[in-house]
Amino acid sequence: MTVESGQGRAALWFGFLGGAFAWTAHLLAAYAIAEFGCFGGLAGHSWGGISAVAWSIIGVTIPAVAIAVAAVWIAGRAAGEFESNAGELERTDSFLARIGFYSSGIFLLVILAQTLPVLFFLGDCR
Numbered sequence: 001m002t003v004e005s006g007q008g009r010a011a012l013w014f015g016f017l018g019g020a021f022a023w024t025a026h027l028l029a030a031y032a033i034a035e036f037g038c039f040g041g042l043a044g045h046s047w048g049g050i051s052a053v054a055w056s057i058i059g060v061t062i063p064a065v066a067i068a069v070a071a072v073w074i075a076g077r078a079a080g081e082f083e084s085n086a087g088e089l090e091r092t093d094s095f096l097a098r099i100g101f102y103s104s105g106i107f108l109l110v111i112l113a114q115t116l117p118v119l120f121f122l123g124d125c126r
Contacts, residue, residue, distance in 0.1 A: 018071025019104030026064035034039035061115045075100035
């Protein structure tokens with residue numbers, strides 16, 4: 001990965017911050033959907049035995065997981081390339097890629113973990 005180019009630098013920062021932004025957006029959207037969906041008109045509708053609120057939470061979770069997976073993949077690819085070309089100038093970029101790989105992976109797990117309780121407690125939303 002050539003970090004000197006703007007595209008390489010943007011990919012490096014996306015790998016570092018992508019999981020965090022995906023988690024933040026998912027947390028806010030899931031809260032709003034679960035909270036206001038139960039009191040709004042969504043609670044009474046269901047498709048395939050699943051409430052519209054749960055479908056909305058699933059609809060928000062899929063893109064958040066996709067973004068976090070992409071961030072993990074990009075950061076992992078960048079970390080691997082920096083390991084093979086370990087130069088003096090690239091140490092900070094290698095560190096950023098490795099930390100991005102681990103932090104985006106943790107945020108991916110958090111997104112998945114915070115979705116399950118919301119879907120479990122939506123049974124009270126009637």
